[in-house]
Amino acid sequence: MKIKYKLYTAILGMGLLFSACTDGFENINKEYLPDLDPAESDLVFALKSGSTYAGAHLHQRIKNINIDCFSQYFENGAINRTWAPNDGYNIDYWSDHYRWLLHANSSIEGTKDSPEKINLNSVARIWRTYMQSQFLDFFGPAPMPTTKGENSAYIELKDQYTFFFKELSEASAAINTDKGFVSKSTQDIIFQGDLGKWQRFANSLHLRLAIKLSEIDPTLCAQEVTNAAKAKGGLMIANSDNAKGPIMSNGLWGQQYNYFMYQQSWGSKEVMTTTMEKIFTNLGGIAFNEEAKKAPAKLDPRGTKYFAPSVKGLWQGIPPGLNASETATDKPLLDSMAVDYAYLSPVWIVKNNTKPIDLLMYTEVCFLMAEANERGFVASGSAEEWYNKGVTASMEAWGVAAADITTYLKSADKNGWGTSAAYGDAAGNGNTKLEKIITQKYIANFPDVALEAWNDKRRLNLPAFVTPRYTSPAAGTYPLDKNIQNPNNFISRMAYPQQEVFVNKDKYEAGVALLGAGGDKTSTPLWWASKRSNYCTSNVN
Template sequence: MMKKIILLLIGFFIFMSSCTDGFEELNTDPKTPIGQTDPSFILPTALNSLMNHHVYTGAVNENQLGTFSQYFAKYDYTNENIYDFRGNMFDTHWGSLYRSIAVFRDIARLVEVAPYNNGLSQSALNNRKAVSEIMEIWCFHQLTDQFGDVPYSEAAQSPDIVTPKYDKQSDIYPDLIKRLGAVVESIDTSAEGFGPTDVFFDGDMNRWVVFANSLKLRLAMRLADIDPSVASTAVNEALTAGVLDSNNDNIKYYFNTANAFMSPLRRNDGEAGWVDVLICETFTDVVNEVEDPRRWYMMYGWGPEDKPFNGYPLTYQTKGEFPHGDWGYAFLGWNFRYGDERDYPWAHILIDYAEVEFLKAEAVERGFIGGDAALHYTNAVTASLEYWEVGSDAITTYLSRPDVAYATAEGTWKQKIGTQKYIAFFPQSSEAFAEQRRLDYPALTPPVLVSGQLTQADIATRLPYPISEVNMNPINTTAAIDGIGGENSITTKVWWDVN
């Protein structure tokens, strides 16, 4: 028996030694994209997945920024209107952004790998890596603006780092600005990029340069209160390098007819599926006060006759306790309709000409650049009105209103710019949430509780770290929470929010 066992063992080792040359190939999953898929094929899927999540506000475990910016209010799950979120509410949002970062890094790695690099010049390879770099920066910018201190230097760096440390936002922001400058320098606009699989710009690297510069301008102005010197320098660098200069340059992602709805916002809003998310009363009050003509394009005004654009209040009360019924409140309008009811796709804006002009107006007021703040403000409001297809006569009438015109509108430049910027951002909840915190206008509404009302100090100013991080990365998450005062609170302010 012993001889048989020895002979079997010898045979086994001989067999194994003869197979070692093909061991790696045999043990590589041909279905996995890592190292096996053309990055040109990964890019459009990665962008679509990222944009769908970024836009899809209000659903269970999805992006809650529509509630935080008070663009939208919940009609069924009204506990979320008063910031009473379910335990794992922010896990998906956090995870989606970090998964996207990992994918964009893998795309940058794969462009250098044979056979995907064959026939491409080094300039073309650099351009493809630049696309991934810009999208990675955009993801980190979203994360740190919304959560504050987040994993950055160790995030998605290695499979061996499963509990990355948290970096201070004060370190992250300057590095993102530096990286944007470097990535623009790396782009050769005369060389090819990803071509038609680049679903943003169809391979036009000039557009990626403008995107990066405009994003740098946005990030620079976020630092205007906390570090004006760095902000001023970066603002001028971005403007010199070239930013958006018309609505034709707007950076946007088109949701095509393959989607069930042209806009992911419609999947649980108004007529689409069920009446779960409505336009928030905070937003309708702002646009109603100035009789903003964009109301007719942004929303359906199916409220009561004396107040057709009737927003839903931020309250914990049930819908049965309100008088107007299921169709008595404003919800998303024609521009967000079903795919088969429009002859062109709806697009979600990442950054547009209106925002750039608002930033220029602010930069003039702060002394970062020369020029006419009123002119940039007027350009910004006009660009937004034109984007929403408001007619020229209505635009002229609107801009001449004393409560809209820069010279006569109420308040400081912060109030004037902040209020109009809030309207123009709709429905870009992430940027509305960020700029309202930074400029402090318009004032958001404290939610109404069953037994009282929250105060202005209780307005949300950041997203809490998700439960998954608290449980799976406890040492680093606890250190991050200690660094912001010891509570994983939605009312703790991020670093650049100093007012």
């Protein structure tokens, strides 16, 4: 109880005294949304910033250059393909995250004693949990400022997750859907004032976080999965419940769908990896439906909606972890990256600059429930029913014909890793039910929810990934043995900003100790992934 109390008061303390961030804070509020109550203004600011990485600067540097690479959704440039930490980028995320959290905490603190603002308070608590959980997935144990404004201790992940579950349960239960919480529905950029959707988002986020404990604490995982599934308001029930962060789309820097800007405005191709190529190839048994000089005969119908054939007409991926200094082997591939490899579809993904950013979708909830049922964490429907719902919802969202969906779900054709779409087909390596579930979840979350793809890779070593050819010695210790069943071949976290060594040295060192023997390296697993579980049965390299 003492730990929980300290964590709770420390988090709330951000809204009271944080000497590094409070100078001119009232003016920031007035300039941002001058006509709103300060608590509402703070929440609106946190919603906008936390849902979009506050624009292109952090989205490119944290999501696109780091997380998209770690999840093998894209091979998009030289900066972090070998996992070497970029301290400047990490400092920016660290600093901005705590600024966003300050606004959420100020909203919570300003409404906690006002029963008439319980909905505003609840939404702010839910959103704070979303932002902080994303941040911890990137770095690991992190500090919380105290009410004295001093540099704070790093809090271990186990205690933060305990706090998250409590927060989400209480906040969801406290919501009164008969009343509002913002002065105008447009101030709620996520759900436009729909508190029923906020409840379902909270419970679905609870489910996401609970499943993450499947390996480290199966008992707690099962308990919290059940709590999430049975919570007031229920889980997301359709694609219309999807949580999205809207883009201002005014053509200014960072105010458009960022992948559109990277590829269409800048001309920098977001290139498919060989991992994605293997996942899509032959899956579902449906014929390739685009013109191309080189392509698989059969392809998951989402494959060409995600990636268009290259400039040369080639629907193929590039290997991850290439080393430009290997002039005989890797450099020629990198030099031809813009013309030889499939890239983000300009017809479906980046056809305009207005696409909102997906945060948590109904399809993910379906696959979370499929896994929970398959592994005995909950009994709610059947794993196959949830799996089929998830595949169908994903296909429908991308305009796949109903007849093709039916064909797909019956197909025993194996993809490049040995996985088929039909839930009942168990033949061959790489084709367990869990491999099917996580493969489909991986596909459905593309491209915006790459963090969850990386989370599943760290937690389960699924789906199968191509091992990188090279990793930077500055990143961590990796065997590079080309064994796809060895979780140690894949990145586990991002290193802390090195400014922490200077401004928060003692507590930084205590935080590093919470990581365990590996220290502050990208190869050190986070608490919930520390079992180094491997569920990959594919024997394809």
